[in-house]
Amino acid sequence: MDVQSVAQTVILIVFGTIALALVGIFLGLLYKGIDRKLAAHMQGRIGPPIVQPFRDIRKLFTKENIVPENAIPWVFNLAPLIGLVGAISILIYLPIVPQLDGGFAPLISVGGDLILILYLLMIPSLAMVIGGFSSGSPYATVGAQREMTTMMAYEFPLAIIIITIVWKLSVLTDEAGTMIVSNPFALSSIAGTPIWGVVSIFGFIGCAILLLVLLIVTPAELSKIPFDSPEAETEIAGGLLTEYSGRNLGMFYLTDAVKTIVMGSLIVAIFFPYNLSPLLGITSYPAMIIDIIFFLVKLFLVILFSVTLIRVAIARLKIDQIVYTYWIPLTLMSLVGLILIMWDGQFGLPTISSLLGF
Numbered sequence: 001m002d003v004q005s006v007a008q009t010v011i012l013i014v015f016g017t018i019a020l021a022l023v024g025i026f027l028g029l030l031y032k033g034i035d036r037k038l039a040a041h042m043q044g045r046i047g048p049p050i051v052q053p054f055r056d057i058r059k060l061f062t063k064e065n066i067v068p069e070n071a072i073p074w075v076f077n078l079a080p081l082i083g084l085v086g087a088i089s090i091l092i093y094l095p096i097v098p099q100l101d102g103g104f105a106p107l108i109s110v111g112g113d114l115i116l117i118l119y120l121l122m123i124p125s126l127a128m129v130i131g132g133f134s135s136g137s138p139y140a141t142v143g144a145q146r147e148m149t150t151m152m153a154y155e156f157p158l159a160i161i162i163i164t165i166v167w168k169l170s171v172l173t174d175e176a177g178t179m180i181v182s183n184p185f186a187l188s189s190i191a192g193t194p195i196w197g198v199v200s201i202f203g204f205i206g207c208a209i210l211l212l213v214l215l216i217v218t219p220a221e222l223s224k225i226p227f228d229s230p231e232a233e234t235e236i237a238g239g240l241l242t243e244y245s246g247r248n249l250g251m252f253y254l255t256d257a258v259k260t261i262v263m264g265s266l267i268v269a270i271f272f273p274y275n276l277s278p279l280l281g282i283t284s285y286p287a288m289i290i291d292i293i294f295f296l297v298k299l300f301l302v303i304l305f306s307v308t309l310i311r312v313a314i315a316r317l318k319i320d321q322i323v324y325t326y327w328i329p330l331t332l333m334s335l336v337g338l339i340l341i342m343w344d345g346q347f348g349l350p351t352i353s354s355l356l357g358f
Helices: 004-044 053-059 073-093 113-120 123-132 138-170 189-190 201-221 246-271 283-315 319-343 353-358
Strands: none
Touching: 004 053, 004 073, 004 246, 004 283, 004 319, 073 113, 073 123, 073 246, 113 123, 113 138, 113 189, 113 246, 123 138, 123 246, 138 189, 138 319, 189 246, 201 246, 201 283, 201 319, 319 353
8 A cells, every 4th residue: 555545544534524523513412412301201201302402511611610629630531532432433433434336334444343342341331430539529439339230230231232133143055164254343344244133033032122322321321210220310410420520521422422322322233234226226426315314213213212211111220229230130131142142053944134135
């Protein structure tokens, strides 16, 4: 690769990352506004306008940034930035960049980007933990301890889900015995081979169970009710974010918005990577526009079921209840899904795609 090609690649990645960051922030704030409006209507309230998150961010970034007297200033101020950068970094590896011929691809694709994404998902939560410990507040310290406990609780079922999907795709072979998916740990490969079409009825039920577990893991990743004990305002006055204000609080707010898009896009890429343009037989710019609209609809539905409906229907759980929920019922459910997918193909049943004629 010559110098000119390297320069073009670097420029593409830099400007692509900036564009993804802006789009992720905009969509994250927009979906937060829609989420708050829908939740209010479900509870019989009017609720704030959809643009309220944009107003909140504008106000936060104009407010004074206060650092507590007992805090470690450089750690306290650096934690929100690390969290935001970590959340934006995940967008680079998700297949959300629209293509001219239809479909989506990641800005950067590496061999094991799914494993990398799992590690990057921990950075925003760890940034909040570090920020909470560095603030010197007893409320934030309790919140940080709860956040670490919650992370340890939901990581186990999340890991089972990812390993199960990757394993199933890794054992797929054609008539000649060649692997159908050459790199199952790449999200682009997973999106290119939808899991629903390569399983029979047992695998279909297993995938449905894994999808349900992942939808319940999502609010814990985002610290939403009922899994928001690290920030419980009525118990620990905001917990991790008690001492944060101004632009630092604004960056944590943006981190939450971007991470919402990240989790929704991850679920879409793994379980719903379908596009409308191939079905409609269109190409070029019309295909790109239709696929973008369809992607946004899928993203909205995922956020609706994994965030809005759950937090409206269920009250906040105590930290011991959160740990029990993820370690016992949800872990067992994910293991049942794993076993069903392992059984899939052992009884010679036709796959879902062949039954549907695809």
